[in-house]
Amino acid sequence: MPTTRREALQATLAMAAASACNWRRPGRPNILFVMTDDHAVGHSGCYGNKLVKTPNLDRLAGEGTRFDSSFVTNSLCAPSRACVLTGAYSHVNGIRGNSEAKNSIEKLDPNVPTYPQLLQAAGYRTGIAGKWHLSHDPVGFDSWAVLPGQGEYFNPTFIENGTRKQHHGYATDVTTDFALEFLKQQDASKPWCLVYQHKAPHRPFLPPPRFAKTFDKVEIPEPPTFDDDYSTRKVAAEAEDMRFDISLEPDYKKEMPAGLDAKAKKKWIYQRFVKDYYGAIMAIDENLGRVLKHLDDRKMTEDTLIIYTSDNGFFVGDHGWYDKRFMYEPSLRVPMIVRAPGARRGATHELMTLNIDIAPTILDYAGIPQPESMQGASFRRLLAGAAPVEWRKSMYYTYYENSWVLAGKGKEAMSDPSFQFFTPHRIGPHRGVRTATHKLIQYYAEQDYWELFNLEDDPHELRNLYGKAGTEPVTAALKSELERLQRQYKDTA
Ligand SMILES: [Ca+2]
The missing domain is CATH 3.30.1120 (Arylsulfatase, C-terminal domain)
Structure with a gap:
């Protein structure tokens, strides 16, 4: 019996390595985990949006399952990433907040296994491209190219296996270049796992020039709670740092037309804000299409588990706000689309799934036992169309x-x-x-x-x-x- 947490981790990794021996042909699936930053439900075609065009996400939903009650357990960038990696809540994985992570006060607990570490131990080739956002270097990856912190949208610096280098271009495109580079190196001799994580559409939203004017002539509808008066909700009423009409005005002061009254300013800022958000989302979808085409061209799509989600939801004008953090629905809820080998096509699911379920699901597909530290549950059964008797009824x-x-x-x-x-x-x-x-x-x-x-x-x-x-x-x-x-x-x- 392991006596220390370090020994427990070693035992878990050894168990993952042993699991590789149990597989027979046709073998373990490849894994493509795609995560964006602050992409709220309702802002892609497959989740009902008629304005922002996301044909590649729509394709995944059409060929897989769209989860309609998918939630995060701590709606913030760094903590959510840690929850996904470890399949465990923040108090277990060690990352509770963003600022604390940024200032290296908190680190991912090195004794809590992550799914990439376990996949690597089980013989997967593992790679990560894009946003990482934790204060230490990625672990569990054979190759990595990550943005430092939040990263920049234009001409971003990446840290590639420990070396910093600036790249020309737009972050979403460059992230995808790294993702494709990893995929091109893969062959059928070993299964692979690519963690493909975009910085976009994190604020301040900067779409690439090709999508900067896409919505110029469009009036984006305001959400029904845009003019919320916050009555009966004390903390919401005090949250002025989230409001379009208070804290965003300085961001747009230079370009805002003169003479607008307070109400018109709020509306103007919203239009400006959401159009950039949508442009950034369309660039993500376009780049996802490059990755899916690569899989198609190499006939790898059917052997790959593909998961799309966001690190948290977002108030896209909901309650007159931007940002996330609150447990209210727009922030709590995330898109979750899964295309799995042999699973149903064009399905939707209402049962609650959480971001801590992602790691257990990936391990389930890879045939690796779920370690005790993981608190989520594999939703593979849900993908098969089953309605399990035993499934969470609360989160x-x-x-x-x-x-x-x-x-x-x-x-x-x-x-x-x-x-x-x-x-x-x-x-x-x-x-x-x-x-x-x-x-x-x-x-x-x-x-x-x-x-x-x-x-x-x-x-x-x-x-x-x-x-x-x-x-x-x-x-x-x-x-x-x-x-x-x-x-x-x-x-x-
Ligand atoms: Ca985020």
Whole structure:
């Protein structure tokens, strides 16, 4: 029996290596994991958008399964990446916040295995191209070419297997060049796993020149909650750093027409903002098409598990906001499209999937036992069209950024100018539970402030019902479920 966490990791890697011997022909599938940054549900053709053209994502959805209740467990760039890599919640993998990761306060726990490490141990060739966003070099990859931090959209510097070099061009195109370079080196002798992660469409959205004017003559509809007044939601009302009409105006001051009143300014900024977002998304889709064509040309598509998702959702004007972090639906929910060998085509699924399910699913397809540290579940059964009796009926969410500075200091610490790791969107830490019909959120740094939403009656989460007469039974049930999930995921510290 392993006695230390390091020994446990070694044992897990050895088990992965042993799993390679159990495979017979036709062999283990290749794996293409595609992740974008801040691509919200509803902003691609296959998720119902009529304006932004995404023929390659639509193709994957048509040839695979589109998940309609896919959620992240901590809606933020670095933490979400760590959750995907480890199949575990932030308190297990070690990355709770972005600023903390950026300033090297937090690192991915080296004793928690990642799926690329396990695939590599099992004989896969592994590569990563694009955004990595953790403060240390990638581990578990035979070759890597990653952007430092957020990276730049134009003429980006990449770190290639430890060497920094600037490249000419647009980040999405250059990332794809690296992805194709990796694929060209692969042959049928070994299965491969490519982690293909775009910086786009992260803010500030900069589309390539070829898509910069695509939406010039189009009026993008505003979301139904664009003019939310935040009544009944205390933290939302205070979140001024997320609002189009307050914190985005300086970004566009130089190009905004003169003489607009406050309402017209907000509308103008929204149009400008979303058109750039859509241009960046179209460039992603176009580049995904290059990768899919390469697989098609080499007849590898049918032997490859392809997963598309985003690291988190995004408020694309929803509630008058941009950014993510909150447990509200636009931020919590992500696109998830999976094309798997032998699975159904053109299917959709309503059961809840989480970003911590991705690693267990990949390992399931690769025939590698799921290590104990992974808290998600393989959704391979769902892809086969089964409706498992045993599947989660609720999901647990955690958001921590700033929680460590809040600890023992009170909320005023967030406005303290001496706080050197200041982050621009000061949303207090919270946790919550979501079922198919309800959501309960606890903002534990706000004097035990809670929110309760009935998602069937109020899908846009505009009416906080917490404390209202008649909601006592559902509140008690959700609090009990929240505690059960905290115990299940060992998040009780
Ligand atoms: Ca992100």
